[in-house]
Every structure is written in structure tokens, then in C-alpha cells.
Amino acid sequence: MAEAPRIAIDAMGGDxxxxxxxxxxxxxxxxxPGLTFDLVGDEAAINAALDQHPNLRAASxxxxxxxTIDGSERAGQAIRxxxxxxxxxxxxxxxxxxxGAAVSAGNTGALMAxxxxxxxxxxxxxxxxLAALLPSLGEKDFxxxxxxxxxxxxxxxLVEFAIMGAAYSRIALGIExxxxxxxxxxxxxxxxxxxxxxxxxxxxxxxxxxxxFDGFIEGDKIARGLTDVVVCDGFSxxxxxxxxxxxxxxxxxxxxxxxxxxxxxxxxxxxxxxxTELMRHHLDPDNHNGxxxxxxNGVVVKSHGSASPKxxxxxxxxxxxxxxxxxxxxxxxxxxxxxxxxx
Amino acid sequence: MAEAPRIAIDAMGGDxxxxxxxxxxxxxxxxxPGLTFDLVGDEAAINAALDQHPNLRAASxxxxxxxTIDGSERAGQAIRxxxxxxxxxxxxxxxxxxxGAAVSAGNTGALMAxxxxxxxxxxxxxxxxLAALLPSLGEKDFxxxxxxxxxxxxxxxLVEFAIMGAAYSRIALGIExxxxxxxxxxxxxxxxxxxxxxxxxxxxxxxxxxxxFDGFIEGDKIARGLTDVVVCDGFSxxxxxxxxxxxxxxxxxxxxxxxxxxxxxxxxxxxxxxxTELMRHHLDPDNHNGxxxxxxNGVVVKSHGSASPKxxxxxxxxxxxxxxxxxxxxxxxxxxxxxxxxx
Numbered sequence: 001m002a003e004a005p006r007i008a009i010d011a012m013g014g015d016x017x018x019x020x021x022x023x024x025x026x027x028x029x030x031x032x033p034g035l036t037f038d039l040v041g042d043e044a045a046i047n048a049a050l051d052q053h054p055n056l057r058a059a060s061x062x063x064x065x066x067x068t069i070d071g072s073e074r075a076g077q078a079i080r081x082x083x084x085x086x087x088x089x090x091x092x093x094x095x096x097x098x099x100g101a102a103v104s105a106g107n108t109g110a111l112m113a114x115x116x117x118x119x120x121x122x123x124x125x126x127x128x129x130l131a132a133l134l135p136s137l138g139e140k141d142f143x144x145x146x147x148x149x150x151x152x153x154x155x156x157x158l159v160e161f162a163i164m165g166a167a168y169s170r171i172a173l174g175i176e177x178x179x180x181x182x183x184x185x186x187x188x189x190x191x192x193x194x195x196x197x198x199x200x201x202x203x204x205x206x207x208x209x210x211x212x213f214d215g216f217i218e219g220d221k222i223a224r225g226l227t228d229v230v231v232c233d234g235f236s237x238x239x240x241x242x243x244x245x246x247x248x249x250x251x252x253x254x255x256x257x258x259x260x261x262x263x264x265x266x267x268x269x270x271x272x273x274x275x276t277e278l279m280r281h282h283l284d285p286d287n288h289n290g291x292x293x294x295x296x297n298g299v300v301v302k303s304h305g306s307a308s309p310k311x312x313x314x315x316x317x318x319x320x321x322x323x324x325x326x327x328x329x330x331x332x333x334x335x336x337x338x339x340x341x342x343x
Numbered sequence: 344m345a346e347a348p349r350i351a352i353d354a355m356g357g358d359x360x361x362x363x364x365x366x367x368x369x370x371x372x373x374x375x376p377g378l379t380f381d382l383v384g385d386e387a388a389i390n391a392a393l394d395q396h397p398n399l400r401a402a403s404x405x406x407x408x409x410x411t412i413d414g415s416e417r418a419g420q421a422i423r424x425x426x427x428x429x430x431x432x433x434x435x436x437x438x439x440x441x442x443g444a445a446v447s448a449g450n451t452g453a454l455m456a457x458x459x460x461x462x463x464x465x466x467x468x469x470x471x472x473l474a475a476l477l478p479s480l481g482e483k484d485f486x487x488x489x490x491x492x493x494x495x496x497x498x499x500x501l502v503e504f505a506i507m508g509a510a511y512s513r514i515a516l517g518i519e520x521x522x523x524x525x526x527x528x529x530x531x532x533x534x535x536x537x538x539x540x541x542x543x544x545x546x547x548x549x550x551x552x553x554x555x556f557d558g559f560i561e562g563d564k565i566a567r568g569l570t571d572v573v574v575c576d577g578f579s580x581x582x583x584x585x586x587x588x589x590x591x592x593x594x595x596x597x598x599x600x601x602x603x604x605x606x607x608x609x610x611x612x613x614x615x616x617x618x619t620e621l622m623r624h625h626l627d628p629d630n631h632n633g634x635x636x637x638x639x640n641g642v643v644v645k646s647h648g649s650a651s652p653k654x655x656x657x658x659x660x661x662x663x664x665x666x667x668x669x670x671x672x673x674x675x676x677x678x679x680x681x682x683x684x685x686x
Contacts, residue, residue, distance in 0.1 A: 074533070137596060148528050151536055185491050185581040190417070193494055193578065219585030223593045235536065236582045238528040239575075242562030243583045247590035250566045251626065253480060255598070268611045283594065 004034025005323040007316055008090040008099035011041035012068040013106025014312075015305045018042075018049050021105060024303075024312020025060075026053035031313060032320055038093050040065050041086040065089045069110045071305070078110035079117055087111060091118045094298040100323035101299035103290075103315050108302055112149055112293060119298040122328060124335040127153075128295035129161045130234070130302070131168055133288055133318075134244070138225020143169045143178075145231065147291060148238035158182065158199035158231055159206075163334045164294040165229035166211040171325040172318070177210055178228035181217035183236060191216060199231075206338050219243075248283055290315030292322060294331065299323050347377025348666040350659055351433040351442035354384035355411040356449025357655075358648045361385075361392050364448060367646075367655020368403075369396035374656060375663055381436050383408050384429040408432045412453045414648070421453035422460055430454060434461045437641040443666035444642035446633075446658050451645055455492055455636060462641040465671060467678040470496075471638035472504045473577070473645070474511055476631055476661075477587070481568020486512045486521075488574065490634060491581035501525065501542035501574055502549075506677045507637040508572040509554040514668040515661070520553055521571035524560035526579060534559060542574075549681050562586075591626055633658030635665060637674065642666050 011021050018041065029035055036059045039046050043064035050057040065086035069078050082088030087106050093099040095118045104111050112130070121128055131145035143165045150157060162180050169178035182200055184192040189200075196216075203213040214227060219240055222230050232240065259269040281287065285304065289311035293300045299322045303315035354364050361384065372378055379402045382389050386407035393400040408429035412421050425431030430449050436442040438461045447454050455473070464471055474488035486508045493500060505523050512521035525543055527535040532543075539559075546556040557570060562583055565573050575583065602612035624630065628647065632654035636643045642665045646658035 072531075137593060151528065183582060185494065185578055185585075188415070219582045219587075220589035220592070222586070223589055232582075235528055236579045239526060239562045239579045239583050240586045242528075243565070243586040244562075244590045246563030246566055247587045248594055249563070250480060251591055251594040254626070268613070270611070283597070 004032065004036070005100035005320050006036045006038065006098065007319050008038040008040060008093035008102040009316075010086045010090040010102065010104035010106055011039045011046055012065070012086040013104045013305070014303065014307065016308075018045055020307075020309055021312055022046070022049050022053055022056065023309035024307070025316055026056040027309050027313035028316035029056050029059055032317060035059065035316070035320055037061070038063050038090070038099050040090040040093070041068070063089055063093070069107050071107050073107060073110055075109040075113035078107065079113050082114050082118065088114050088118075091115050091300060094300065095119055101301060101319035103301045103303055103319050105303040105305055105307060105312065108148070111300065111302055115293055115296055115298075115300040119296040119300070122295050122297055122332060124332070124339065125160050125164075125295040127157050127160075128293050129164060130291050131165060131294050132241070132291040133172060134223065134241075135283065135288060136223045136225045140173050140175070140228070141288070142222070142227060143172070143229045144222070144237060144241065145294065146234040146237050147241050148234045149293065150234040152235065153195060153233035155195045155198040155202065158195060158233070159202050159338070160295065160335075162199070162203055162211065162213070162229065162231045163209065163338065164331050165231055166209070167327060167330040167334055168292065168294060168322075169228045170210065171327055171330065172321060173228065175228050177212050179214050179226070180211045180229040180231060181214045181227040183222065183230050183232035183240065184216035184218065187216045187218065208337055209334060245285070252283070286311035286314060288314070290318035292318060294327070297328060299327065347375065347379070348443035348663050349379045349381065349441065350662050351381040351383060351436035351445040352659075353430045353433040353445065353447035353449055354382045354389055355408070355429040356447045356648070357646065357650065359651075361388055363650075363652055364655055365389070365392050365396055365399065366652035367650070368659060369399040370652050370656035371659035372399050372402055375660060378402065378659070378663055380404070381406050381433065381442050383433040383436070384411070406432055406436070412450050414450050416450055416453055418452040418456035421450065422456050425457050425461065431457050431461075434458050434643060437643065438462055444644060444662035446644045446646055446662050448646040448648050448650060448655065451491070454643065454645055458636055458639055458641075458643040462639040462643070465638050465640055465674060467675070467682065468503050468507075468638040470500050470503075471636050472507060473634050474508060474637050475584070475634040476515055477566065477584075478626065478631060479566045479568045483516050483518070483571070484631070485565070485570060486515070486572045487565070487580060487584065488637065489577040489580050490584050491577045492636065493577040495578065496538060496576035498538045498541040498545065501538060501576070502545050502681075503638065503678075505542070505546055505554065505556070505572065505574045506552065506681065507674050508574055509552070510670060510673040510677055511635065511637060512571045513553065514670055514673065515664060516571065518571050520555050522557050522569070523554045523572040523574060524557045524570040526565065526573050526575035526583065527559035527561065530559045530561065551680055552677060588628070595626070629654035629657060631657070633661035635661060637670070640671060642670065
């Protein structure tokens with residue numbers, strides 16, 4: 001795309017509702033001035049909320065949606081209401097080519113199902129995957145996928161996730177030949193399920209791809225800056241991602257308890273504050289908000305339900321970057337490469 | 344057992360070798376004075392090392408083993424050398440009834456395979472599982488299993504893990520009716536694999552067991568003190584456990600960087616030190632060392648390869664507690680209960 005992308009926003013999803021979503025989109029518009037938006041949801045409510053964001057009003061069109069998808073609604077039910085809900089209409093804007101990407105903070109399962117049905121899976125891809133950028137001790141973030149879109153995966157799926165994850169890493173982090181690893185319970189060849197072992201063999205043989213396949217990686221190594229892309233099935237990926245979130249919170253909770261346990265330690269904390277703020281910044285989920293469904297004919301980004309405006313802006317930025325770099329085309333090229341060389 | 348248990352020690356396993364193992368066992372002997380030991384390994388080396396631990400010499404017999412199992416040796420090869428290796432001979436002491444439990448810091452796969460072959464799985468149990476006590480934000484630790492013994496699990500395995508984990512929780516933590524949860528990627532009924540959903544249905548129906556089954560739990564909630572036993576297949580359990588270890592180290596590394604980033608923050612850290620030491624104590628892997636193979640006719644405990652003497656002593660304490668409370672009998676009773684009521 002020559003001009004800056006247009007992004008369709010499901011304005012009604014997320015725990016903080018319309019106010020947080022629009023504040024986040026307004027923030028994104030200030031960070032990336034060329035962006036334009038379709039704001040999808042209750043027209044009157046959006047109109048009223050835009051009074052606080054004149055910069056956003058100037059760059060947006062409101063598309064009215066009479067209904068919203070509930071957080072607990074099953075995907076099977078949700079897809080029947082695609083045409084009347086803010087989530088469904090935002091995705092349709094991508095399908096119609098009005099918008100380059102859709103961003104929603106609503107029900108993940110519903111978003112996945114609607115996106116798949118409306119945009120269809122890319123030719124050559126069996127199943128799309130949910131990918132995110134996560135913080136590491138290295139210089140750059142790393143990409144991890146699948147984070148929960150596919151409970152069980154075959155060899156073919158894992159190989160395709162590796163290709164999609166590498167394309168994402170190149171675009172989002174600028175790594176020309178990303179180091180790709182398969183999440184496993186050991187690094188020896190015989191470890192793990194048959195699907196994982198076969199995927200490793202296929203990726204090892206595919207040395208013409210734009211990646212360096214590094215074999216298996218264990219759960220304690222993924223955030224150490226040793227790899228750029230971690231590939232796994234959606235079940236273990238979701239367990240690992242949430243264990244990361246829970247453990248980071250666990251340790252920071254212990255730290256808070258420690259720092260408030262005495263006047264002395266409170267004083268020490270105040271002195272160290274500028275330094276610990278840096279750490280908080282690094283761990284802040286808002287700085288890593290925006291998980292992407294890769295493998296669809298169009299870009300759909302999931303913002304965390306509890307994301308702040310800063311987090312929403314980050315998710316919009318992810319969407320804009322992927323549209324701008326034409327991720328779908330990049331994945332298609334790599335798929336052609338692996339097919340041409342006989343997987 | 345009326346008297347304090349006798350523990351067979353594989354003296355040759357672990358990264359720190361003989362010196363660390365014996366220092367740990369000597370420490371355990373001081374903490375639990377009734378314990379006696381079979382120290383299995385190179386006789387001359389053990390004899391020499393015992394000069395530093397007269398208290399341990401008085402409570403031990405040395406059993407010579409001419410060989411040791413290598414850390415990278417495949418389980419299939421290792422079991423052929425069971426009769427001549429320190430690991431195999433320590434397990435055999437349990438089989439022969441000389442010792443109540445065996446403790447090894449060696450190769451986990453080999454230990455599992457040897458223990459299964461020598462001690463056999465308990466009647467009524469399909470597959471043994473690796474269980475550990477992990478730190479939580481609650482008042483007590485929680486039990487998690489399987490941590491890597493079974494890459495793929497059927498419904499029956501998950502149900503049996505729940506029974507074994509609850510028995511472990513009762514013995515190790517004194518919780519009469521432990522809260523038991525299945526690790527999953529969501530809490531709604533339809534989430535996860537068929538095996539997990541069926542295990543949930545079976546456990547929900549089995550209300551005569553000594554546990555409160557709480558349904559599904561996600562990875563970010565497991566350490567929050569909301570549950571006493573987390574049940575999962577060995578693949579996702581191992582991924583989750585190692586992600587916990589990696590993330591805890593990641594956050595403490597960031598903290599260290601933060602605290603050493605300026606003279607001011609270093610000063611703050613020194614002042615807060617007594618408080619952060621408490622946190623370190625809570626997170627110290629040595630305080631949670633000692634993973635147990637549950638479901639065998641005998642107790643086998645795996646000490647972490649990198650455990651310090653304090654960690655080894657903790658693993659020995661875990662073994663002694665399980666023998667003392669007759670875990671095998673307790674599991675058999677609960678199995679009989681679920682069978683009598685028709686699983």
C-alpha cells in the first residue's frame with residue numbers, strides 16, 4: 001500500500017468499552033499520523049465519545065453496528081450474528097477492501113471464527129494461528145505462535161506456523177533470517193510428540209527458507225534472547241503464554257510485598273524507583289499488546305480485553321505495520337518456496 | 344513404618360557430583376535425625392568423602408556400584424545397565440525392601456524407565472506421573488503433575504493423576520480435601536482436548552473422592568493460591584513448569600539489571616535487601632527441590648541436577664515424608680473408592 005493503511009476498529013469490545021478503545025485509537029493516530037479509521041459500533045455513542053478526540057474524528061468514518069458480541073458467547077453462535085455486530089462488520093470492512101486490517105478487543109474465539117469465515121484461510125495454509133511479540137532478555141522481542149487458535153496441531157500446521165512466524169519476525173522486528181525454534185520438553189531428537197519431531201525434520205530439510213531453524217527449545221529458555229520465533233501448538237502455547245503472565249505477576253507481587261514489609265524497605269524502594277520503573281516498562285503487557293491472526297486473507301489483530309489506551313494504540317500499530325509490509329504476500333512467497341523445493 | 348525410613352541415595356548423579364550429594368544427605372540427616380541411608384556409588388570415593396560427614400557415616404551403609412548413568416544417555420540404553428549403575432542399584436534397594444525410597448539427581452528419563460521396570464506400576468494405575476510442590480501466593484505450596492513423564496495422556500491417566508496428586512497434597516501439605524484443577528486454555532466446558540473434557544466430567548461425577556474438583560484452571564492462575572493440585576499431561580506440564588522457572592529468572596534478572604543500573608538504585612537495593620531476601624527464599628528452587636514419581640510400587644524422588652546441598656536435603660525430606668505416610672497405600676485406597684463407585 002502506497003498510502004498509510006485504513007484500520008477498521010471494533011469500538012465496542014474490551015473490558016473498558018468504547019471510551020478506552022477510542023482513547024487508544026486516538027493515541028495511535030497521534031503516533032502514526034497517516035492512519036485512517038472505520039469506527040464500528042453504536043453510532044450515537046461513538047459520535048458522543050469523539051467529542052474528546054477531535055484528531056480522531058477528522059481521520060475516521062463511523063459505521064453503525066446495532067449489536068455487540070458478548071465475552072462469554074460461543075463462537076458458533078457469534079458467527080450467525082456477524083452481519084449485525086461491531087466485530088463482524090469490522091472484519092467485513094477488511095473483506096470488502098475498505099480497510100487493510102481489523103482490530104478488536106472482544107471475545108477471542110468469536111473473533112477467530114468470524115475472521116476465518118469472512119476472510120478465509122490463505123491458499124496453501126491449512127490453519128491460521130494466533131501470534132504475539134513477547135519480551136525477552138535479548139535486544140529484541142520474540143514472536144510466539146500458536147497461542148490458542150488450534151488446540152491440536154499436525155506436523156503440517158507447525159511447519160506453516162514456522163513460516164508465518166518468520167515472516168512476522170522479519171516485518172515486525174526487521175530480522176532478515178530469524179532463528180526459529182520448536183517448543184518442546186527437551187532438546188534431544190527423540191523428545192516430544194511425533195508431530196513435533198516430524199516438523200523438526202521438515203524444517204531442518206527446508207534450508208532454502210528465510211530462517212535459521214534451531215531445533216527444539218524448552219520453556220525456561222524462550223525469553224532468554226536465544227531465538228526469534230517460538231513455534232508450538234495452540235494448547236501448549238496458550239499454557240506457556242499464560243504461565244509467563246502469571247509468573248511475572250507472581251514475582252512482582254512478591255516484590256511488592258517485600259518492599260512494603262517494613263519502613264526501611266519502603267525507603268529503599270523509593271530510592272530505587274527510577275530503576276524499577278524501567279523494569280515495569282519492559283514487563284508492561286500494554287507494550288506487547290496486539291496478537292495477530294496469521295494465515296488469513298487479511299489482517300486481524302486481537303487487543304487484550306484489559307488493555308489500556310496505550311495498549312490499544314500498540315495493537316493498532318501492529319495492525320498498521322503488518323498491512324504496510326503486506327504480510328499476506330510475504331507468507332505466500334515463503335509458502336511457494338517450501339512447496340517448490342518439496343516439503 | 345514404625346521407625347524412620349531408610350533412603351537409598353544415588354550418590355553419583357547431579358551436576359555437582361558426589362560432594363554435593365553427600366553434603367545434602369548429611370544436612371538431611373541433621374534435619375531428620377532418625378533417617379538411615381544406603382549410599383550407592385563408587386565405594387572408595389564415597390568412603391573418602393564421608394570423612395567430612397561423620398554424622399552421615401554413622402547412619403549409612405555404602406553399596407558399591409561400578410558404573411554411573413550419563414546425563415545424555417537414552418533411557419532405552421540405561422535400563423540395560425540397571426544392575427551395575429548407582430541409579431539402578433539404588434532403585435533395586437527399594438525393590439528388595441532394604442530402603443523405603445530412592446533419591447537420584449541423575450538423568451530423569453533413565454530414572455523413570457528404571458524405576459518403572461524395577462518397581463512396576465501400582466495395580467489400577469495405567470501410568471506413573473512426575474509430581475512436584477511449587478510455590479504459590481497462597482499460604483501453602485501446590486502440587487503439579489504430570490511434569491514430563493508422559494508426553495501424551497488419555498482421560499484415564501488424567502483422572503489417576505488427580506487421585507495421586509490429591510494423595511500427595513494430603514500427605515505433604517496436610518490438606519484433607521485438596522482443591523483439584525485441570526490445566527486448560529480456558530474455563531468454559533467446551534475448552535481444550537476431548538481427553539481433558541472427559542476427565543473433567545469423570546472427576547465432577549466422582550464426588551466420593553477425598554478432593555474438591557474445581558474444574559479448569561488457566562496458566563496465569565495456577566500460582567495464585569486458588570488450587571492445591573494442578574493436573575495436566577506431561578507435555579504441557581513440563582512446558583508450564585519450565586516457563587515458570589524461566590520467567591521467574593527473567594524477572595529477577597531484569598530486577599538485578601535495574602538495581603545495578605545506577606549508584607542510587609544500588610543504594611536502594613542495599614537498604615531493601617532484608618525484604619528482597621525473603622522473596623528470594625520464597626522463589627529459591629532449592630526449597631522446592633524433589634520431584635516424585637507417583638504411581639509406582641515404591642517411592643522414587645528426582646533431585647534437580649543443579650540442586651545445592653540444601654536442595655538435596657529437601658529432596659531427601661520429601662522422600663522420607665512420603666515413605667513415612669505410606670503414599671502408595673493412600674493412593675490404592677482412593678483408587679478403590681473411585682472403582683467401587685464406578686468411574
